[in-house]
Amino acid sequence: MQLDILAIGPHPDDVEIGIGGTLIKHADMGYKCGIVDLTAGETGTNGTPEIRKQEALKAAEVMGMMTRDCLGLPDARLAVTEEMLRPIIEIIRRYQPKIVIGPYSKDRHPDHLRAHQLVREAAHLAGLHKYPAAGEAHRPPVVLQFLLGAYSDPSIVVDITPYYERKMEAICAHASQFALRADIEVQTYVNDPAFMRGIRARDQFVGSLIQVPYAEGIVMDEHVEINDLMSLPGRQRMSHNRNRR
Numbered sequence: 670m671q672l673d674i675l676a677i678g679p680h681p682d683d684v685e686i687g688i689g690g691t692l693i694k695h696a697d698m699g700y701k702c703g704i705v706d707l708t709a710g711e712t713g714t715n716g717t718p719e720i721r722k723q724e725a726l727k728a729a730e731v732m733g734m735m736t737r738d739c740l741g742l743p744d745a746r747l748a749v750t751e752e753m754l755r756p757i758i759e760i761i762r763r764y765q766p767k768i769v770i771g772p773y774s775k776d777r778h779p780d781h782l783r784a785h786q787l788v789r790e791a792a793h794l795a796g797l798h799k800y801p802a803a804g805e806a807h808r809p810p811v812v813l814q815f816l817l818g819a820y821s822d823p824s825i826v827v828d829i830t831p832y833y834e835r836k837m838e839a840i841c842a843h844a845s846q847f848a849l850r851a852d853i854e855v856q857t858y859v860n861d862p863a864f865m866r867g868i869r870a871r872d873q874f875v876g877s878l879i880q881v882p883y884a885e886g887i888v889m890d891e892h893v894e895i896n897d898l899m900s901l902p903g904r905q906r907m908s909h910n911r912n913r914r
């Protein structure tokens with residue numbers, strides 16, 4: 670199966686947090702979207718790999734994803750090595766996506782940083798015909814970055830307002846990580862209510878950049894080639910309201 674958009678995250682909840690609304694929106698528009706988790710999140714303070722797998726599949730269902738794979742790379746020990754690049758190259762070749770989206774290049778979590786590098790390098794190497802990995806060579810034409818643990822002024826802003834509650838539902842499907850239960854094993858950075866408030870606040874702030882309630886930001890390093898300047902979308906929202914200046 671060929672995918673339109675393949676989102677790759679280091680841990681089983683990262684894609685939801687960073688780019689969940691955009692994926693839900695594109696799945697609803699009829700595009701084939703899928704998620705790859707590099708690790709099973711086995712060093713997370715709460716939850717087990719088995720529980721986290723069930724939660725990840727539930728979240729993928731909420732989001733309307735066609736696929737969700739876990740590559741089983743070692744959590745908290747991601748490194749840019751040939752051994753870790755190969756399975757990422759192979760899954761990019763298997764799904765032949767038009768767009769690959771991975772984490773932004775700056776982040777306090779070492780796995781997030783390395784996932785950024787792994788995705789970027791794998792997307793390039795997957796296109797080398799003679800690279801020794803399984804599958805037919807494929808270089809995704811577009812490689813994007815979603816915001817995760819650090820903010821950066823985005824190159825692209827996607828209005829996700831109508832999909833916001835589904836994004837939150839997908840995040841909350843990871844109940845072992847985020848649920849505010851009395852029986853939760855250990856208080857962590859992510860199950861503190863401030864963490865969920867932070868996600869909502871960031872998405873509201875990015876929304877404010879285009880005057881909508883909620884949006885997600887995407888960072889793009891490559892240049893965008895435009896033949897016709899009139900095809901740029903511009904501030905459509907402003908022109909819809911002629912009384913507003």
Ligand SMILES: [Zn+2]
Nearest residue numbers: 679680683781
């Ligand atoms: Zn993570």
